[in-house]
Amino acid sequence: MKATALAGSNIAFVKYWGALDPEAHLPLNNSISLTLDQANTLVTIEFSPHIGHDVVELEGRMAEGRVRARVVRFLDELRRLGGSGDHARVASKSTFPVATGLASSASLFAAMAVAGLAALGLAPSEREVTTIARLGSGSAARSVCGGWVEWVAGGRHEDSYAYTLRPADWWPLRDIIVIVSEAPKESPSLAGHAAARSSPCFLGRLARAHQHLALVRTAVLTRDLEALGTVGEEEALLLHAVTMTADPPALYWLPATVAVMRQVWQWRREGLPVYFTLDAGANVHVFTTPEHTPQIATSLCAIEGVQRTLVCQPGGAPVPGDVHLF
């Protein structure tokens, strides 16, 4: 009744922003992402009749309030699936700063789904696991799959699932995560999804997302970095255009976020194949080829306000952990 799983975070090239059903995390558009190999969350879950109440320890600290309630709600879902009435103990440990716009809820709930289902002795299909993980966090559906992943919007729970478009070894791209802040962001993503519709940019973004999907699918299948990068930047700027014009507005960027984006554009003007994208946070993902990665990662670290970088390759699906966190 105890199991551990390690799942990678992911970065979206067509974003999920704004929900059809915010409770079930049903999105309004399909999205496409890359699962990452060096931004991971390890989760151990134990269900036991000897545990008196759910114990949720995230990143070494007891979770409280809204965060704990979200995890417990997900445990309830797992218990319902497993026909279990047991309380659980959960612990997580990530290799990257959480709640900073690096999709830590994606890797957390993907790992929780995989570990939790294993702990309950359940073995659903990968497609089913993606829908279950989605109940914890929308983008967690994508982190259940390895490599280049599409999350199909669907319209009801069982139809909103993710699948691997192409596996991790399809295209040796590098994602340099540029960390400009390790502080939890002021506006959580769930509040952002709820506010998104109030932005005058929302419907325009949604229409554009459907065009972007076709472009990104083709870019992945043909390994076209320019096409992928161009859309990835447009999607990032559109997402932030929506957040900063929503009610209430959210400006996730820090000064260094702008410095990194401008530097990427400057490098492109100089001929380097390098592109940025961001989710809802201040930290930036910078994409380039393996050969340009060392030089670009070093130069990024020299930008004022950049704390460190984390170089990722395409990552695989979650794996069982052989050592438990407790």
Added chain:
Amino acid sequence: MKATALAGSNIAFVKYWGALDPEAHLPLNNSISLTLDQANTLVTIEFSPHIGHDVVELEGRMAEGRVRARVVRFLDELRRLGGSGDHARVASKSTFPVATGLASSASLFAAMAVAGLAALGLAPSEREVTTIARLGSGSAARSVCGGWVEWVAGGRHEDSYAYTLRPADWWPLRDIIVIVSEAPKESPSLAGHAAARSSPCFLGRLARAHQHLALVRTAVLTRDLEALGTVGEEEALLLHAVTMTADPPALYWLPATVAVMRQVWQWRREGLPVYFTLDAGANVHVFTTPEHTPQIATSLCAIEGVQRTLVCQPGGAPVPGDVHLF
């Protein structure tokens, strides 16, 4: 045949971004601005049969290329109105950095219109002068009037004019111009207007601008800083949402731009009546009451990347200059 005029720049609370007719600078929505008393451009114009070709000296340097062509085209317009075939000499001198998103083309062409018409011995009505200045730069129409100014979109040249909603002494607000860059911006406003329609945010912004107009008109008439400031910020963020999602995208912000915006929001959380707005550039306008101005201006100067501030009060209509620039 020589005349000088001093005109103030202006800052818009409902913005002009995207044109119905980019040649005649006919906008798609009415806009409302405040003319500023400390961000001025002084222009001397002389028409003379003894001048062999148009001589255009802006800010102490001979204008060239696109910039010179724009001024000469405006001189052609003035000559047409005055039935003159004379070439002209023009000189300008501003009290603030030009081409940095502080509406220097507004004060330049407002002063050129006033000085040029005087030099030609013409005395059209203020309304006519606003339409003439508009041919040089859209927002110059607003700088022909003092105080709180509305520019009526109209739909053809003679109907697209500006008028004073309330005079400069109506409301003793302060505009602290926060200069984070004196370098000319990379994307000129004219290119931005042309690209605006390609943004998926454009139509949403336009619809919102019409709601904002009613709110800002009322805010000015009732001296409601909270209402004015709230809309001024929304309009700024919407304008930048459009520019950064247009094709090609333009990111006018610098790291310090973000730092200033975030600081203004922090001050508001602390209870201070302070708001920002920006036009298409990196520099920021920070609005507050006279009593809070010294403290806020000092604190703004301490933000990394802020070069200096320029404190403005509401300004009047252009005035004739008694000393010529040449």
